[in-house]
Amino acid sequence: MQHEFTIQVSPETAANPNQLKYQVSKKNKIPLEEIKHIQILKRSIDARQRAIKINLKINVFVNEVYAEAPIQLPIYPDVSNASEIIIVGAGPAGLFAALRSIELGFKPIVLERGKDVRARRRDLKAINRDHIVNEDSNYCFGEGGAGTYSDGKLYTRSKKRGDVHRILKLLVGFGATDQILVEAHPHIGTNKLPDIIASIRKKIIECGGVIHFETRVTDFEIKNNEINGVTLQDGSKILTNKVILATGHSARDIFELLYKKKVAIEAKPFALGVRVEHSQQLIDQIQYKCEVRGPYLPPSPYSIVKQVGGRGMYSFCMCPGGVIAPCATKPGEVVTNGWSPSKRDQPTSNSGIVVELRLDDFKEYAKYGPLAAMYFQKNIEQQAWRVGGETQKVPAQRLLDMTQGKVSTHLPDTSYKPGLTSADMSTVFPEFIHKTLQYGFKAFDKSMRGYLTNEAVVHAPESRTSSPVRIPRDWKTLEHTQVKGLYPCGEGAGYAGGIISAAIDGEKCAEACVKK
Ligand code: FAD
Known part of the structure; x- marks a missing residue:
């Protein structure tokens, strides 16, 4: 029983x-x-x-014996000779679109500008150590997309989540711990994610699907409002009438290309701010209300939302026991984000703390039309690069100093490998963001006593929270509202935020594509 x-x-x-x-x-x-x-x-x-x-x-x-039922992957048929679907981008959206296409009997051809997970590591080292940003291979671009070298948190704020459990089960089938099916806030960790991504790739190839790395899509062939194919950076073309476009929120060249080709896109509000680093011990003390975290508790996360002067300010992608990473995708800009290993055993915790932006915040950039929000974002990243000293060092300020408008005379150690430059955040951000952050951090301290401390350091900017552009699609067919056969997909198109929702959207786009 x-x-x-x-x-x-x-x-x-x-x-x-x-x-x-x-x-x-x-x-x-x-x-x-x-x-x-x-x-x-x-x-x-x-x-x-x-x-x-x-x-x-x-x-x-x-009085009943438990028989463990291992998670079974779906039956993936051989699709070597099946109809083809072109998928641009091998992030969670692209990879799960590819798997679902195979499940439904179609052959995915995945085109990815970056390198495979292993080769990608060398480029991450180059950003961290030598401040060299490879525009095709970095923390955002490459096999597995932006999710590969992340904390691998597997939950989503979105209310329209879809079948989260199905994606979690697939991840277990490809090698993730089955604990992700049990934990209320599951995560995988940077050290485990690459192997899971590699086994997804292996399965796609084993079934007759194709993945081309270091293959950037540079143009779309569109005739009579229908997609006819894509052009690659070497000038070659792949002809097709089905393209799932899953290029993520950092593929600015894709947004520029769509705009140039007069394919409808829209500016989209997003959120932007800083990444703040505390000692994990302090966060544990605040959250667990104890001096030292007990042996049976994990490093504590936190999640906090405040209204500051009518704007939302909230924690984003909090990484307990984690590290701040340099996530720029082009030279001449700096961007932060965070990752953690599966044990979350680093001495520091970090979190994006971001301010909600609205369309009318981008008025100054109106000349860029639907790219206004993207240029607003880019401008702050470039300004931070200049303030930081024109390397991958980021502008930084102790937290209390920031709220008091003082430049920090000395900065403590940071997990951010390229290093810090002491700066006044008012020189990086427009005044309304800077002021919101100053007031907001004080409000945070009311909910988490001890949070506002000079032992914590803000790193700027945290700017790639979600896409600054939406690529509109028909809600029923999921095709672009104007270009038939083009399926805007995942986070870059504005239909997902995070690994799980991107994977869910990838599956949905594959299903829509197959239905057509
Ligand atoms: P992406 O993952 O961005 O993938 C897009 C892919 O398209 C990339 O691989 C890119 O190289 C490729 N591409 C772009 N342009 C082209 C082109 N022209 N031709 C060919 N290929 C192209 N989310 C979570 O849910 N939990 C976390 O813990 C978490 N931590 C993160 C930590 C870091 C450091 C970063 C950077 C992100 C993190 N995220 C996290 C966000 C998460 O990774 C993204 O939400 C998710 O990866 C979006 O999936 P996607 O497939 O839509 O796009």
Whole structure:
């Protein structure tokens, strides 16, 4: 017999199967010897009280033996000779579009400007160590897209999420830990993601799909409002009437190209700010209300939202036990984001802290039409590069100093490898963003006492939070509103935010493409 329960236990009990069994037996009056197995279905931490609790949803096997059912991947047929779908971009959207195409009997041809996960590492080293940004291979571009060298958080704020569990199960099938199916806030970690991405690639190729790395799409062949093919950087063309465009939010050349070709695109509001780094120990102390985090608790995340002068200011992509990464995609700009290893065992935590922007904030850039928000973003990244000293060093300021408008005389160590230049954030951001950040951080401290400290450092800018452009599509067919056969997909097109929602959108676009 099986019984499903929810139970609240101490972190130690949650980590110890025998203790848990005892608690379950006592609370539910089931004789201990009759409990054959406890399967954890969901786990979350309740840190609201001083005595932290773990909420568990469990399936108790009473006098019944538990037989573990390994996660099965779908049956992927051989599609070597099937009809082709061109997929531009091998981020989560592109890769999951490719897998779904195969599942539905179509042959994906994936075109990716960057390198495979392994070759990509050399270019990441070059940014970190030598300040050299390769425009095709960096933290945003390359196999697995922007998600490969990330924290690999697998949850989404979006209400229109779709089948999150299906994507999680696929990730487990390709090598992720099955704990991501259980945790309320699952994550994978930078050290594990590349192998998972590589096994997705292996499967695509094994089934007859094709992936071309170092293959940048530079033009679209469009006739009578229908896609006819794509042009690659070497001038060669691939003719096709189905293109899934999953190039991510950093592919500015694609946005420029669409605009030049008069293919409809729209400016899209996004959010922008700084990435702040604290010691993980301080965040643990604030969140867990204790001096030292116990052995059974993970490094604590945080999530915070405030309204400041009528604008939202919130934490974004928080990485406990993580590192700040240089995420520029072109020389002459600096961009920050964060990653963590699977154990989240670095001594620092970091989070984007961003201010909500609206379309009328981009008025000064109106001459760029639908690219106004993108130019606003680019301008701040270039300004930060100049203030930082025209390398990959970023402008930085101690947090309290920033709120008080003081330049920091000395900056502490940072996890951001290229290094810091002490600067006044008012020289990087327009006044309304700077002021919102100054007030907002004070408001944050009211919710998280001790957060506003000079031991924390802000790094600028955190600017690639979501796409500054939307590529409009028909809500039913998912085709571009004007160009038939073109499927704007994933985060770059404005239909996803994060790994999971991009993967879901990739699958949806493949389904729509196949239906056509
Ligand atoms: P992308 O991942 O951006 O992929 C687009 C791909 O298209 C890229 O590989 C690019 O090289 C390729 N491309 C672009 N232009 C062309 C062209 N012209 N021709 C051919 N190929 C092209 N999200 C989370 O959910 N959790 C996290 O923990 C998280 N952490 C992150 C940490 C970092 C450092 C970064 C940079 C991002 C992080 N994100 C995280 C965001 C997440 O990675 C993105 O939301 C997600 O990858 C978007 O997927 P996508 O497939 O739509 O686009």
